[in-house]
Amino acid sequence: MFIVLVFVIIIYPTVSKTDEIAALILARGGSKGVYLKNLQTVGGVSLLARTVHTARAAGLVDVTVSTDHPLIALEALKCGAHIFHRSKVTSSNVAPSIWGSLEFLDKNPGVRTLILLQATSPFTRASQIRLAVDAIKTNRFDCVFSVTRTFHLRWKENKKFVSPINFDLQFRPRRQSWRGELVETGAFYVARRSLLEAGYFQNHNCTVVEMSRLESLEIDSYWDLKLANVLSNSNLV
Template identity: 55%
Template structure:
């Protein structure tokens, strides 16, 4: 019935008709910055910023998965659903996919999941919405994830010496002469259910959404928090 309705109103892409939910993983055991998910950037908590971004992008099925009562209260403050995260998926050694799988197992109605990173405070809601739409344009993809472009020249070092990894050291490229590399920013991952149930957020049928360096800032330290507030004060984001 939903698919028929979508066709009737002229939505060419079934991605708009699929059940999409937003998940924000926000455990309470962060070590670099204690309870960093509820620390403020520009007067708004990191968690609050991510919830507001999702809402502005047009998504209303938003869940905060947490093991900490203060984070849960912050999620409720923004009128979103709180999912009680298990001890195992909240540990330092648990990968994000465990938290995602734990949630999606309880939500059999979800076709597409947007994993939104609370510690990426400068995600543009318009880009999040466009990245979601890109899941089916220009061709169907299984996943979309955020990246930023890097022009760093990378080396490896071992007992056998140094080795250039992404360039020929005899012909060092100038910045303007190459397209650089895409680095995962971690800001968001948009994946179809079929990818997640296989234990991952990505596969070989993914596309990317490029963010600027400022937009890709990730909060891991007090320095990052300080930098984020400076960017806001100086209106650089």
């Protein structure tokens, strides 16, 4: 184990890129709900490796894993990804993803568009990432992100009562006559550098790529991990 750790530290570089589009996977080692979550396996393959392989299948050559943990770095190297040394500040429990993204962009001035991929979304398809990249390349949008469609009727708690949020009580929608709502999945965000440097992943000039409910599963607990393995083995996604 000592030899492995020394090896990782020696080849743990800061990546300097000149490519216009880069894919980034933020994979810190301090996940709380599931220990070293990014290294957990679905279908016998680690979540990190699945994401790198999907990015490659989508035609993304420039794929970087930003991490603070040597074992995650080693897994990324096995997959052929670049490594970016993530700081303690951006890998803390309170750090939002925008911090990690800006840290990477600061060291890579040639990147004009960033594709942020979430390793904990194991069923993201390469075709969905390609759709997002194609949409951003049209220059019509500043950002593209993944969503799923839900048909839940939502309610808001007040002090004494509850009230509907997304429907009228007198005109309760039928599923077959309602397009539902779009909910972020967090699987991927594609954004222009100028937008990210303003501190945002999204603005009012965005479009979306829709995923199915099963594809949008996010690993946040051991139960999610078990469900993902069941779905993987059943070939439902």
